[in-house]
């Protein structure tokens with residue numbers, strides 16, 4: 001596959017970079033990224049990946065756009081209120097860059113469909129808003145051996161970590177199990193500064209691009225925590241946990257688990 | 268003893284990780300604890316002794332995304 005003149009112009013600022021070049025841009029155009037959630041994190045991730053010329057973006061979200069989403073979910077516009085998020089997001093990505101193939105799934109990620117969906121992609125982005133889904137994505141990516149870029153946001157804070165199965169610490173190496181339902185507030189209950197979603201989402205997109213291009217050092221074995229109040233990042237070193245129930249030598253989790261899901265917070 | 272907790276030096280009268288959680292009124296269910304970059308299993312929080320200048324990281328759940 002070769003680029004048209006327009007494509008060479010569109011991606012010229014990438015191609016200029018010695019670490020990317022035409023070869024790297026080609027890798028991006030052949031890459032497939034699965035974005036779970038088309039909300040606060042999923043929107044900036046998918047928007048930048050679309051602009052970057054990622055060949056295929058998979059978007060899964062079962063929600064419709066709510067007026068209260070628009071403060072941060074930047075792919076959804078006022079006329080989209082009431083429309084499916086996956087469709088709304090796809091339209092904006094393709095308006096920005098018609099080169100991108102966007103696959104939409106208007107459903108929830110579950111223990112039944114997760115592995116099958118994830119197996120079709122090269123990199124997975126966690127843009128979900130609840131713990132059962134975060135654990136499900138972590139487990140499914142480990143089982144399908146797909147790199148995952150985890151993200152979380154709450155109030156003024158955010159967190160990112162890249163997970164390369166069998167090479168770096170997974171989410172369960174740190175957090176064994178989801179917290180009991182109801183004890184950790186959601187964005188819906190506790191609020192979120194909209195732009196924090198943009199900061200964390202764009203770091204997730206950066207990680208995905210690096211993983212595809214195989215450049216630099218991925219954010220593996222490091223939790224990156226951001227606090228908007230002080231505009232400070234803190235990096236916490238982590239490592240694979242020998243007692244991890246998913247990726248440790250005595251792992252006990254061999255199948256995906258649908259934890260009791262609290263009402264999806266339609267943020 | 269002097270401990271570094273989430274990057275800040277603090278002086279606390281404690282002997283185990285659980286003592287620190289109690290002193291700070293932190294529910295052990297809501298936090299993952301690392302001592303000198305080793306994750307401490309939930310069931311060992313009360314038996315993990317601390318010494319001068321240990322570095323603790325309390326990692327709280329952060330579940331939002333949408």
Ligand SMILES: [Zn+2]
Nearest residue numbers: 170173244247
């Ligand atoms: Zn693990």
